[in-house]
Amino acid sequence: MTATEATVIDAGVGNIGNLVRALRHLGAEVEITCDPATIRASRCLVLPGVGAFRPPREILRGAPEEAIRAALDDGATMLGICIGYQLLFDSSEEFGTTDGLALLAGGVTELPGGVPLPHIGWNRVFAVKDHPLLAGSTNDDHYYFVHSFAPEKVPEEWVLGRCRHGRSFPAITGRGRIAGTQFHPEKSGAAGLRLLRNYLAWAGDLAGGVAGGAPEGHGGTHATAAGH
Amino acid sequence: MRATIEPTGLTRRIIPCLDVAAGRVVKGVQFRNLTDQGDPTEAAARYAAEGADEIVFLDITAAPERRDTDLDWVRRTAEQVFIPLSVGGGVRSVDDGRKLLLAGADKLGINTAAVAEPELLTRLAERFGSQCVVLSVDAKRREAAGAEDQSWEVVTHGGRTPTGLDALEWIEEGIERGAGEILLTSIDSDGTQAGYDLELLRRASALSPVPVIASGGAGTLEHLADALDTGAAAVLAASIFHQETYSVGTVKEYLGRRYPIRIQTGASR
Numbered sequence: 001m002t003a004t005e006a007t008v009i010d011a012g013v014g015n016i017g018n019l020v021r022a023l024r025h026l027g028a029e030v031e032i033t034c035d036p037a038t039i040r041a042s043r044c045l046v047l048p049g050v051g052a053f054r055p056p057r058e059i060l061r062g063a064p065e066e067a068i069r070a071a072l073d074d075g076a077t078m079l080g081i082c083i084g085y086q087l088l089f090d091s092s093e094e095f096g097t098t099d100g101l102a103l104l105a106g107g108v109t110e111l112p113g114g115v116p117l118p119h120i121g122w123n124r125v126f127a128v129k130d131h132p133l134l135a136g137s138t139n140d141d142h143y144y145f146v147h148s149f150a151p152e153k154v155p156e157e158w159v160l161g162r163c164r165h166g167r168s169f170p171a172i173t174g175r176g177r178i179a180g181t182q183f184h185p186e187k188s189g190a191a192g193l194r195l196l197r198n199y200l201a202w203a204g205d206l207a208g209g210v211a212g213g214a215p216e217g218h219g220g221t222h223a224t225a226a227g228h
Numbered sequence: 229m230r231a232t233i234e235p236t237g238l239t240r241r242i243i244p245c246l247d248v249a250a251g252r253v254v255k256g257v258q259f260r261n262l263t264d265q266g267d268p269t270e271a272a273a274r275y276a277a278e279g280a281d282e283i284v285f286l287d288i289t290a291a292p293e294r295r296d297t298d299l300d301w302v303r304r305t306a307e308q309v310f311i312p313l314s315v316g317g318g319v320r321s322v323d324d325g326r327k328l329l330l331a332g333a334d335k336l337g338i339n340t341a342a343v344a345e346p347e348l349l350t351r352l353a354e355r356f357g358s359q360c361v362v363l364s365v366d367a368k369r370r371e372a373a374g375a376e377d378q379s380w381e382v383v384t385h386g387g388r389t390p391t392g393l394d395a396l397e398w399i400e401e402g403i404e405r406g407a408g409e410i411l412l413t414s415i416d417s418d419g420t421q422a423g424y425d426l427e428l429l430r431r432a433s434a435l436s437p438v439p440v441i442a443s444g445g446a447g448t449l450e451h452l453a454d455a456l457d458t459g460a461a462a463v464l465a466a467s468i469f470h471q472e473t474y475s476v477g478t479v480k481e482y483l484g485r486r487y488p489i490r491i492q493t494g495a496s497r
Contacts, residue, residue, distance in 0.1 A: 015329050015356075021307050051357060115236045116437065120359055120408070121461075122281055122490045124237040142239060142490040144312060146359050165236040187334065189276060189311050190492060 007042035011056035022186035036067035043207035049083025053092040077203040080180030106154035112166040132202040143183035241281035241462035251301040278476035279492035287317035299331040306332020339364040353406025363407035367395035387415040414444040421447030433459030
């Protein structure tokens, strides 16, 4: 059995070392790159991000973004984490409106006041749907968050887990072969490692070319909320 | 009866603290007569398995300059322990901070260097984000006529060096300059296991918009609960965990009856 090969997209900002360490700890062979050809050829993409929305968005614009779309159209899986998760949606309101990758419907907005911001620490995530990422999870699971913005207006059928901080927000979202988490699984202890392990296994299964196993949403990477 | 929906599910944190010198866990009295207590990676992994929410390392290695290999223990720990790791000690510049973060630290604890050069907090926050910057404050009670007059002075070097700074004013300034968290140690209580300085914690928590971590004096489960009662976001303890008076799991089970606490499923007790 060969280890899963994972491609961590390096959009040039923030410290992604601990994510790479966690994936390697789980046995993945990790490549860190922003090279379009490498992204295009990958079957298992991870899009991390720390800090603000716009700098990585601008780095991805153009060839890397096209490579992500082409890889997904070809059946690759993708996991966005924190800012990488927010980048999957239509847009973000952080420092003015910036368009996202629009792989998932919804917009990223600031969490309401009345609670400490940024939202830093361990918070509970309620699983609201079955999904390969959530195999083995319980509603007692907590994950580690560091953020002030979160998606909203996400079609309910794609929301896999919800968290509460000022408002209820989708902490885990998945559609077809695309998924993301607002929290940092690489810093979330046993629960986070389990989620990453699930992701690698899921990506590996799908890359293994299970005949007829293409999940819903495959074949079109641009999603809109229309009709949902 | 309807249950109240809390505006957040954020939990209070339980944080074991490890003193590290030359890559080994050490124990001593005010940084003297140090004895070897083992490998930091092993200790951190054990606490993480018990359900620790974060590990704070205090690197007390006495060295004018840190060599690259001096951070090997941070790298090894980050390869095996997947919860937030905070490392204090020895960060005097943005470059020091960058090296520690690349080695795998998630947060930087800044103490003496911030007193000497408060702008360092701003530079670190602008470069890495406030969530990375923990202002570590060692506070010592001043002589006071009554409780109303009580104040605390910032001290450094394990309490031996007075700074003339008022601890509460310094905390406010530190937050303005970019600190995202305050690690507040009572030098009077530290090592006594007689309880935290609750008055200090109460005042600091009331004025601080960022999390205050209570440190210094934990000896019993009730002490930890008392600290959370003052509004502290997290409790840090060393001796009770190292001496195995309580496991992290036992502490969390106890505090979980009164506060939102992350109970790790399948945690070792």
